[in-house]
Amino acid sequence: MKKIRIFMVGGRRCGKTTVLTSLWHNADATLAGTNLSLGADNVLVSRLQDTYDLSESYFDDPDMEDFVRVSDDNASQEPASYPFTLTLAGKRTGIQAEFTDIPGEWFTCPDHYKEVKDYIRESHVIIFAIDTPCLMEDMDERGFGKRHISSNKANHITHFIKEQLTTDEIAERMILFVPIKCEKYYYQHMMPQVVDAVRSGYRELLEYIAEPALRSRCTAAILPILSLGGLKFFGFEGQSPSPTASQEYIYHANCGKEAKYLPRYCDQPLLYAIAYILKTSDGYRDGFLWKLRSLLFNDADGKELRAELQPLAEKINRRDEDGFVLLQNAIGL
Numbered sequence: 001m002k003k004i005r006i007f008m009v010g011g012r013r014c015g016k017t018t019v020l021t022s023l024w025h026n027a028d029a030t031l032a033g034t035n036l037s038l039g040a041d042n043v044l045v046s047r048l049q050d051t052y053d054l055s056e057s058y059f060d061d062p063d064m065e066d067f068v069r070v071s072d073d074n075a076s077q078e079p080a081s082y083p084f085t086l087t088l089a090g091k092r093t094g095i096q097a098e099f100t101d102i103p104g105e106w107f108t109c110p111d112h113y114k115e116v117k118d119y120i121r122e123s124h125v126i127i128f129a130i131d132t133p134c135l136m137e138d139m140d141e142r143g144f145g146k147r148h149i150s151s152n153k154a155n156h157i158t159h160f161i162k163e164q165l166t167t168d169e170i171a172e173r174m175i176l177f178v179p180i181k182c183e184k185y186y187y188q189h190m191m192p193q194v195v196d197a198v199r200s201g202y203r204e205l206l207e208y209i210a211e212p213a214l215r216s217r218c219t220a221a222i223l224p225i226l227s228l229g230g231l232k233f234f235g236f237e238g239q240s241p242s243p244t245a246s247q248e249y250i251y252h253a254n255c256g257k258e259a260k261y262l263p264r265y266c267d268q269p270l271l272y273a274i275a276y277i278l279k280t281s282d283g284y285r286d287g288f289l290w291k292l293r294s295l296l297f298n299d300a301d302g303k304e305l306r307a308e309l310q311p312l313a314e315k316i317n318r319r320d321e322d323g324f325v326l327l328q329n330a331i332g333l
Helices: 016-025 042-060 104-108 110-122 132-136 148-152 154-164 183-187 191-201 203-209 268-279 288-297 300-313
Strands: 002-010 036-039 067-070 080-088 094-103 125-131 173-180 218-222 231-236 249-253 325-328
Touching: 002 104, 002 110, 002 268, 002 288, 016 042, 016 080, 016 094, 016 173, 016 268, 036 300, 042 080, 080 300, 094 104, 094 110, 104 110, 104 154, 110 154, 125 132, 125 148, 125 268, 132 148, 132 173, 132 183, 132 191, 132 231, 148 154, 148 191, 154 203, 173 191, 173 268, 183 191, 183 231, 191 203, 203 218, 268 288, 268 300, 288 300
Parallel strands: 002 094, 002 125, 125 173, 173 218
Antiparallel strands: 036 080, 067 249, 080 094, 218 325, 231 249
């Protein structure tokens, strides 16, 4: 099946699987008004259901009116693949949107450099998943939190991209900075501050992709996500900023016992990827992304598929006040 490859990287316990679980669980609402359906194989559905059940269980806490403690001591150490399929009703045609998640620690280990480079070379979209409490809390004069560098691996990722990859291996890709667990800052109307912290925390990387060789060839955006909806970050149980510490996150229910599992914006990375591919201009006719678009849409069924995808592209969030910012808009998205 024709495939969009989406590469995800983030620190331990930052919540990437939770986001993909919400994307899958809310697919009917995302695809409303189209003849598309989102599918996954039984193995993936089972994994996503386990994560969904865990997320919902936080709202069964008898002390919901007070605080909920969440920890994840089972952070992934190996790559994980999440192959979703977008299928057109009554047709055999469709596309696969395959998310590949690797641990941020791989950017610090030379033994894994070749694998990381291969993943990036094959990907059409690159997602940097950001643990937002680590980015925002205990902020210092640098403009980001004291846990950001160690937890989100921003420096290691930046140096890897600059030193291990050529500009051609990064060009013609969409690069998404995705702050996860944004509830506290969203409900306190602090999303502009989150955007500023992303700009500060990833300053060197943003300056690199803004250089002439990449500015007209990369599209970059900030897409924040509310992972749980009804719970907002309150504090860290442990004070150690070490990324290997078994650190508990303390959450406070927004509405006491009435709080619900209501994630928001988890579909936006996929919708932005679709919009990006649909928008590819004739100027990229000989490029990597143009070849992908030609592969997806250059046949009769492809035209039908394109028509169904267009309404999804129009659902992308562009609201600055929600923290959605196009940092570089190389193709006029």
